[in-house]
Amino acid sequence: MTIAKRVRFKSWWLPWVLVAPQMAIVLVFFFWPAGQALFQSVLQEDAFGTSSEFVGLQNFRRLWQDASYLASFKTTAIFSVLVATLGLALALVLAVMADRVVRGANTYKTLLIWPYAVAPAVAGVLWLFMFAPSVGIVSFWLRAAGIDWDALLNSRHAMTLIVMAAVWKQVSYNFLFFLAGLQSIPKSLVEAAAIDGAGPWRRFWTVQFPLLTPTTFFLLVINIIYAFFDTFAIVDAATEGGPGKDTAILVYKVYYDGFKALDLGGSAAQSVVLMVIVIVLTVIQFRYVEKRVNY
Amino acid sequence: MVENRPVADALAHLVLLLGVLIVAFPVYITFIASTQTAEAIVQNVPMSLLPGDQLISNYTRALVGSNTQGGSNPPVAPMMTVSLITALVIAVGKIVISLLSAFAVVYFRFPGRSIVFWMIFVTLMLPVEVRILPTYKVVSDLGMLNTYAGLTVPLIASATATFLFRQFFLTVPDELVEAARIDGAGPLRFFWDVLLPLSRTSIAALFVIQFIYGWNQYLWPLLMTTSEDMYPVVMGIKRMITGGDAATEWNVVMATAILAMIPPAMVVILMQKWFVKGLVDTEK
Numbered sequence: 001m002t003i004a005k006r007v008r009f010k011s012w013w014l015p016w017v018l019v020a021p022q023m024a025i026v027l028v029f030f031f032w033p034a035g036q037a038l039f040q041s042v043l044q045e046d047a048f049g050t051s052s053e054f055v056g057l058q059n060f061r062r063l064w065q066d067a068s069y070l071a072s073f074k075t076t077a078i079f080s081v082l083v084a085t086l087g088l089a090l091a092l093v094l095a096v097m098a099d100r101v102v103r104g105a106n107t108y109k110t111l112l113i114w115p116y117a118v119a120p121a122v123a124g125v126l127w128l129f130m131f132a133p134s135v136g137i138v139s140f141w142l143r144a145a146g147i148d149w150d151a152l153l154n155s156r157h158a159m160t161l162i163v164m165a166a167v168w169k170q171v172s173y174n175f176l177f178f179l180a181g182l183q184s185i186p187k188s189l190v191e192a193a194a195i196d197g198a199g200p201w202r203r204f205w206t207v208q209f210p211l212l213t214p215t216t217f218f219l220l221v222i223n224i225i226y227a228f229f230d231t232f233a234i235v236d237a238a239t240e241g242g243p244g245k246d247t248a249i250l251v252y253k254v255y256y257d258g259f260k261a262l263d264l265g266g267s268a269a270q271s272v273v274l275m276v277i278v279i280v281l282t283v284i285q286f287r288y289v290e291k292r293v294n295y
Numbered sequence: 296m297v298e299n300r301p302v303a304d305a306l307a308h309l310v311l312l313l314g315v316l317i318v319a320f321p322v323y324i325t326f327i328a329s330t331q332t333a334e335a336i337v338q339n340v341p342m343s344l345l346p347g348d349q350l351i352s353n354y355t356r357a358l359v360g361s362n363t364q365g366g367s368n369p370p371v372a373p374m375m376t377v378s379l380i381t382a383l384v385i386a387v388g389k390i391v392i393s394l395l396s397a398f399a400v401v402y403f404r405f406p407g408r409s410i411v412f413w414m415i416f417v418t419l420m421l422p423v424e425v426r427i428l429p430t431y432k433v434v435s436d437l438g439m440l441n442t443y444a445g446l447t448v449p450l451i452a453s454a455t456a457t458f459l460f461r462q463f464f465l466t467v468p469d470e471l472v473e474a475a476r477i478d479g480a481g482p483l484r485f486f487w488d489v490l491l492p493l494s495r496t497s498i499a500a501l502f503v504i505q506f507i508y509g510w511n512q513y514l515w516p517l518l519m520t521t522s523e524d525m526y527p528v529v530m531g532i533k534r535m536i537t538g539g540d541a542a543t544e545w546n547v548v549m550a551t552a553i554l555a556m557i558p559p560a561m562v563v564i565l566m567q568k569w570f571v572k573g574l575v576d577t578e579k
Binding site: 008011016018093101104112115121130180268271 | 300303304306307308310311314315318319321322324325328336337340341342344391392393395396398399400402403404405408411414415417418419420421422424425426427428429430431432433434437448449451452457472481482483485507510511513514517518529530532533536545548549552555556559560562563564567570571574575
């Protein structure tokens, strides 16, 4: 990565002053706490929080033996796969259609992108209301259709609810990137295929979709990061991790164990596991972005 | 396009319209519920799909708060103020400190420059979620709980914004620096009179993205605030529905939801051009 210019200014103190605010925040609120999390993950505090002892990897071992933690991993995996695939598929269909439409394309774009602005917590509340067992309008329709909807008791229903809310919020983002990707494909390629007699369906699968692979892969990583980390508010607002712990994704569990259950060592160990996950995802994203620039 | 397929075009419009309707439906329902009485929502299931006549009274109740026998809700107006201040401080703060660090990293050579660069990069890998408890402890040790400083300062560091400006500065022709130097301008003068005006578009794009980011914060204020006068609206709304399914005053909650959605949605719709640019640029 090139990070500097050929022509520069000279000063021994000014650059330090310029980076000082950012460095101060990064050190105090990022590095120090992250270090603390690492440190605490190998400590065990007694019940009164007065003393702590070094326990090595015991907190981690305890995590792997904890059935609820493994269940939370599974929940997160199911949740992110569903959110990523559904969100990408729906957005791709809409983007292909919007790319095809000549008139009104911008109007559709405006009408489709605004959910990005809705706070995850508000999205959770909106969907909670529509699907509330006693007052929700959609749950009424579902009952009329013979489905006894109750997201408060049925964990499948609860999972469906948070997946729908999360996808609803993310579709606009995916849509924008897919549309930009489709519009950057040279028209001559698509037209050449059309002249060769390929219909829209065939053209999509043989020309457009392969050329969209970089966008798709990039969005896949972004969506997984989104499902892992940015959906805490949706879960908290719509299901609070329930019924039981059936929609408690990893981030929800780390918050709950740390703040409600006050299990410091366990929560710190979970933080460290999450940290490893983010690092892996970020590395994939950035290694990949380097290549993406070329097209 | 070289072909004319009216059926396929019609189908495309149909799919898009359907998409727009499904995307808008939750908000439509929210709006309808915010114009009815609490009783109408709970008793007439399914609720009417036409607006009721309680619009003004519901929104007034939501904004100023109420404490009647029917139920009570905290006033939303102060929460909106908290959200607005927080979002503005976060957006402006991120832009300012990222501009400064990008300027230092690109236009100076100083020992530790690449360490500074990588330290900023690594923050991408340390989202709030992975350091919840220790960060809470730091903020509380600094006495910043329940303050605007606590709500905003720790979120102001920004790797994405720094990268965006760095990327942009690298495309600024070197001749400008040389010209500025020949004219006797120092680095700060150059920054203020040349670089900053050139960065206007990037700044606008980042502002839109970061304003939404700041407004929509949830987990962070949940950790940082315990007193009601420091709740941002996004967090306040969640606290209104803890009463349970039917006991919740859905009309007021839904009015609050609409109020919480308006500012960021307006920013996206009115600044759409910069919004799209900001989204695409920050992911580079």
